[in-house]
Amino acid sequence: MxxxxxxxxxxxxxxxxxxxxxxxxxxxxxxxxxxxxxxxxxxxxxxxxxxxxxxxxxxxxxxxxxxxxxxxxxxxxxxxxxxxxxxxxxxxxxxxxxxxxxxxxxxxxxxxxxxxxxxxxxxxxxxxxxxxxxxxxxxxxxxxxxxxxxxxxxxxxxxxxxxxxxxxxxxxxxxxxxxxxxxxxxxxxxxxxxxxxxxxxxxxxxxxxxxxxxxxxxxKQVSFSEIEMPYLVNTVREELLFEDQENIPEFEIGELPNAKGDKSLIKQVWINLISNAVKYSKYKVKTKIEIGAYKKDQFIVFYVKDAGAGFDMQYYDKLFGVFQRLHSQEEFEGTGIGLAIVQKIVQRHNGTVWAESVVNEGSCFYFSLPAINY
Amino acid sequence: MSYHNVEILFVEDSQDDAALTIRALKKSGFTNKLHHVIDGAEALDFIYCKGAYADRSHKEFPKLILLDLKMPKVSGLQVLEKIKSDPVFKSIPVVMLTSSNEGPDIEKCFELGANSYIVKPVDSDNFFNAVKEIGLYWIILSQQPH
Structure with missing residues (x-):
């Protein structure tokens, strides 16, 4: 061991x-x-x-x-x-x-x-x-x-x-x-x-x-110019022929303003109206014819007034007719063209024509023409 | 009617106007030296001594021609124009006779050299006086160059 x-x-x-x-x-x-x-x-x-x-x-x-x-x-x-x-x-x-x-x-x-x-x-x-x-x-x-x-x-x-x-x-x-x-x-x-x-x-x-x-x-051509109306009316008045030199009516011419128109045509109007006034006054003695004018709007109204035979207003629509007469040929001569011519001339001046009358007391014929200023 | 020593050559186609005019001239003492022709063609034959007037003396001039305006063939205006544009005849006075103052005739006549222009009045008194005064004025009163 x-x-x-x-x-x-x-x-x-x-x-x-x-x-x-x-x-x-x-x-x-x-x-x-x-x-x-x-x-x-x-x-x-x-x-x-x-x-x-x-x-x-x-x-x-x-x-x-x-x-x-x-x-x-x-x-x-x-x-x-x-x-x-x-x-x-x-x-x-x-x-x-x-x-x-x-x-x-x-x-x-x-x-x-x-x-x-x-x-x-x-x-x-x-x-x-x-x-x-x-x-x-x-x-x-x-x-x-x-x-x-x-x-x-x-x-x-x-x-x-x-x-x-x-x-x-x-x-x-x-x-x-x-x-x-x-x-x-x-x-x-x-x-x-x-x-x-x-x-x-x-x-x-x-x-x-x-x-x-x-x-x-x-x-006819209407030629407008200023018409010296007093002169024209006096000329017409002086050129008038009177049937009866013993019984010439008295003329009373008022103030007449100038107007516009054709002188020769307007002269014809005055001739026709004034000679009518004379003609239809022939059976009146110491009678008077009044010529005058007044203004109305842009027109001047001229008139011729007589104290002659006059006419019946009942036949007024025939007054301005061609060859229309309101008196017999024996009483007053005429063809019945005068007033128709007046109307035609005045109408061609854009004016109017008219009349007033009383039988046996006289007539007044009016026509209007354009005034100068218009 | 003799056409020698004619003082008035009367040119008128209307028988009636001619008869009335000649009567008025006769009553005023002018007819013995008047010659009437019925239209413008005969008037020119007379003035120029032709046709029916070939043996008329060239030396005789009428003192007055009364000329109707409206005529067949050669009118009054044509006769007037021919006479007044001829230096030999233009100094012969020509009085135009017409039925009316209508139409453009008046101006034309004076343009062509007419010496007067008469509208034949309808009323016989006025007609008579007119014709008588034409004769008096142009044959007796008015002096013409020779």
């Missing part, structure tokens, strides 16, 4: 030595591993530090991101709001668009209507133009017709005066020869008849001349 034991101890020693060695190895290895661990720890710490930094960084970044996110949220909200606004607007625009579309349609309709109306107007215009042209043509035609009618009338009156006067002159002349050269072959009744023929043919000549004078008036 003891040797065993020692062996055993040696062996156990060895074993323990080995184990120590092993342990030392292990310790060295541990040391190394420790160092390694330390290093690794250091590394880890480094890393940790780095991580801390990185963490901080991340945290910062996160904060930033959060900030940004918050900003984005706000911006998003804003955008949403804006989008909503835009949608609202879009909706409004859609409505407005519809409205516009509707209005456009209306406008198109209106435009169409206007085009139609325009066409109608154009057609109407064309029609009017056409009508105007036709009218113009008609006026030209009518004027030509009137001119030719006028010429016909002129040649007619020429023929009337020329060709009607000749046979009447022959009747009058031959009858006169009978009364002069063959009187002894005729009894008083026969001679009386011849004188009637002479008187009637003479009268017919006068009628033709009067009718011609009257028809000429319508064609």
């Amino acid at each position: 003891k040797k065993n034991d020692s062996d055993e101890l040696i062996i156990a020693n060895r074993e323990i030595a080995f184990q120590n060695e092993e342990k030392e190895d292990r310790a060295a290895e541990l040391a190394i591993a420790n160092k390694e661990l330390i290093f690794q720890n250091a590394e880890k710490e480094n890393r940790a530090a780095e991580l801390v930094i990185a963490n901080k960084e991340l945290a910062f970044q996160n904060e930033e991101k959060e900030k940004r996110a918050a900003e984005l949220v706000i911006a998003n909200k804003e955008l949403i709001f804006q989008n909503e606004e835009k949608e609202n607007r879009a909706a409004e625009l859609v409505i407005a668009n519809k409205e516009l579309a509707f209005q456009n349609k209306e406008k198109e309709k209106r435009a169409e209507e206007l085009i139609k109306a325009n066409k109608e107007l154009k057609n109407a215009e064309d029609d009017i133009r056409k009508l105007n042209d036709e009218l113009e043509q008609k006026v030209i035609q009518r004027t030509a017709q009137l001119e030719s009618v006028n010429k016909e009338l002129e040649s007619f009156s020429y023929s009337v005066s020329h060709d009607l006067r000749a046979p009447i002159r022959a009747i009058n002349g031959y009858t006169r020869i009978l009364t002069e050269d063959y009187a002894e072959n005729l009894d008083p009744e026969g001679l009386k008849i011849l004188h009637s023929i002479i008187r009637n043919s003479k009268k017919m000549g006068e009628l033709i001349d009067d009718l011609l004078a009257f028809s000429k008036l319508g064609r």
Whole structure:
């Protein structure tokens, strides 16, 4: 036993030595591993530090991101709001668009209507133009017709005066020869008849001349100028011929303003009116003829008043008619053209002529002429 | 009627007017030296000594021509124009006789050189006096160059 034991101890020693060695190895290895661990720890710490930094960084970044996110949220909200606004607007625009579309349609309709109306107007215009042209043509035609009618009338009156006067002159002349050269072959009744023929043919000549004078008036150009009325009336008065020199009426001539008119025509008016006044006063003695004038609006009214035979106002509408007479030839001679001529002349001066009368008391004839200032 | 020593050449187509005019001139003492022709053509033959008047003396001039205006063939106006544009005859007085004062004749006649223009009156008294006075004035009173 003891040797065993020692062996055993040696062996156990060895074993323990080995184990120590092993342990030392292990310790060295541990040391190394420790160092390694330390290093690794250091590394880890480094890393940790780095991580801390990185963490901080991340945290910062996160904060930033959060900030940004918050900003984005706000911006998003804003955008949403804006989008909503835009949608609202879009909706409004859609409505407005519809409205516009509707209005456009209306406008198109209106435009169409206007085009139609325009066409109608154009057609109407064309029609009017056409009508105007036709009218113009008609006026030209009518004027030509009137001119030719006028010429016909002129040649007619020429023929009337020329060709009607000749046979009447022959009747009058031959009858006169009978009364002069063959009187002894005729009894008083026969001679009386011849004188009637002479008187009637003479009268017919006068009628033709009067009718011609009257028809000429319508064609005569009226040339307006200022007429010195007192002078004109006095001239007419002085040129008057009186049948009965013993019974010349008294003339009372008032103030006569000048007037506008054709001097020769107005002279004819005075001649006819004054000689009528004288004629129809011939059965009155110491009678008076009044001539005067007064203003009325833009006209001057002239009048000739006599105290002669007068006429029945019942027949007034015949007074100014051609060849109309209100007295017999035996009572007062005349063809009945004088007052018709007066009326025509005055009317051609844009004036009027009228009369007042009482049978056996006298007549007053008025005519108006444009005053000088108008 | 003789056409020698004629003092009045009377140109008138109307028989009636001619008869009345000639009678009036006769009563006033002018007819013996009057010659009546019935239209303008005969009047020109007489004045120019042609046709029926070829043997009439060129040296005899009428003292007065009474010329009706309206005549067939050659009118009074044409005769007047011919006479008054001829230096040989233009000094012969020409009195125009017409039936009326209508128409543009008066101006035309005086333009052509007529010496007078008479509208024949319808009334025989006036007609007689007119014709007598024409004769008196142009044959007796009025002096003409020779």
